[in-house]
Amino acid sequence: MTHEDSRLWGRRLLRAWAVLVGLTVLSVGAALTGGSGQRSSLLAVAVALIASFIKARQVLDHFLDLRRAGGGWRGLFNALLLVILGLCFALYLAAGTSRP
Secondary structure, rough: OOEEEEEEEEHHHHHHHHHHHHHHHHHHHHHOOOOOOOHHHHHHHHHHHHHHHHHHHHHHHHOOOOHOOOOOHHHHHHHHHHHHHOOOOOOHHHHHHHOO
C-alpha cells in the first residue's frame, strides 16, 4: 500500500466515522425531542431505526470492507438488517398497543 493509498483509506474511514457520529447525534436528538405523544414517539423510533440501518451499512462497507463484496453478499446483509430492524419496530408497536 502506497502512502497515497494509505491517506485515501484514512480519509474514507474518517468520513465514515463522522457519518456514524452524526447519525448518533440525530438519533439522540430525535429521542430527546420526541415528546410524549404516540405520533412523535413513533417518529423518533423511525428516525432511530433508519439511522441504525445507515450506521450498520457504514460499518459493514467501510470497516469490514463489504463494499468490495459481490451484490449477493451485500443484498444478504441488507435483507438481514431490514429483518432485524423490522422486528425491532414490530416489537415497539406491539409494546405500545399492550399499554392500558
